[in-house]
Amino acid sequence: MALHLAIFGRQGAGKGTQSQRIVDAYGVVHVSTGDMLRAAIAAGTQLGLAAQKIMDAGGLVDDNTMIGIVSDRLAESDIVDRGVLLDGFPRTPAQADELVRILGERSIDAAVNLEVSVEEVTARMLERGRDDDTEAAIAKRLGLYESQTRPLLDWFDERGLLRQVDGLGGEDDVFARVKTALDACIAGVEVGEGDNGE
Numbered sequence: 385m386a387l388h389l390a391i392f393g394r395q396g397a398g399k400g401t402q403s404q405r406i407v408d409a410y411g412v413v414h415v416s417t418g419d420m421l422r423a424a425i426a427a428g429t430q431l432g433l434a435a436q437k438i439m440d441a442g443g444l445v446d447d448n449t450m451i452g453i454v455s456d457r458l459a460e461s462d463i464v465d466r467g468v469l470l471d472g473f474p475r476t477p478a479q480a481d482e483l484v485r486i487l488g489e490r491s492i493d494a495a496v497n498l499e500v501s502v503e504e505v506t507a508r509m510l511e512r513g514r515d516d517d518t519e520a521a522i523a524k525r526l527g528l529y530e531s532q533t534r535p536l537l538d539w540f541d542e543r544g545l546l547r548q549v550d551g552l553g554g555e556d557d558v559f560a561r562v563k564t565a566l567d568a569c570i571a572g573v574e575v576g577e578g579d580n581g582e
């Protein structure tokens with residue numbers, strides 16, 4: 385059966401880089417809702433026009449819009465055949481509920497949370513200096529992550545579907561931890577404290 389994977393982590397934790405490595409290693413299709421929204425902005429679509437202001441301010445695009453985009457994408461044949469890495473979705477309880485409704489209780493086979501502190505991700509984002517990375521927008525995104533997205537991690541954790549991964553260090557080192565964690569999660573094996581970067 386095609387694998388369903390997910391990656392969580394604060395903005396600036398390195399999800400984009402690690403997602404690329406996961407996609408290469410597991411052959412799944414990368415679905416980044418942030419990338420989809422940025423593509424809509426670049427194309428000047430109605431969705432892009434509506435999303436831009438929200439994204440610049442560090443807010444969240446509404447659940448119905450996001451659920452519509454993702455459920456259409458998940459039904460496409462490449463994902464049905466090859467499976468998926470979800471990056472940036474689900475981000476709210478409503479989105480998680482919908483994912484379970486579409487895909488069932490085993491909506492996700494394995495997920496990792498890239499753990500990088502608030503101080504570290506803030507420094508990284510200010511350093512990369514993107515237009516939408518103002519201090520106010522960064523603070524808002526981090527706050528929404530704690531209030532909306534972090535509670536979802538418990539749902540996956542309680543079902544044994546989530547592993548914590550230390551996101552500090554070089555790309556290769558972090559990916560080695562990510563892969564160990566995903567493999568153990570897929571196999572349904574508990575990883576000891578020493579093995580998952582804690």
Ligand code: AMP
Pocket residue numbers: 395417418419421438439442443444445446450471472473474475479525
């Ligand atoms: P990301 O690249 O995942 O950090 O997403 C960039 C921005 O796109 C976020 O700050 C949100 O404004 C918006 N966004 C991405 N994914 C979602 C989602 N699942 N729900 C709501 N807004 C989203």
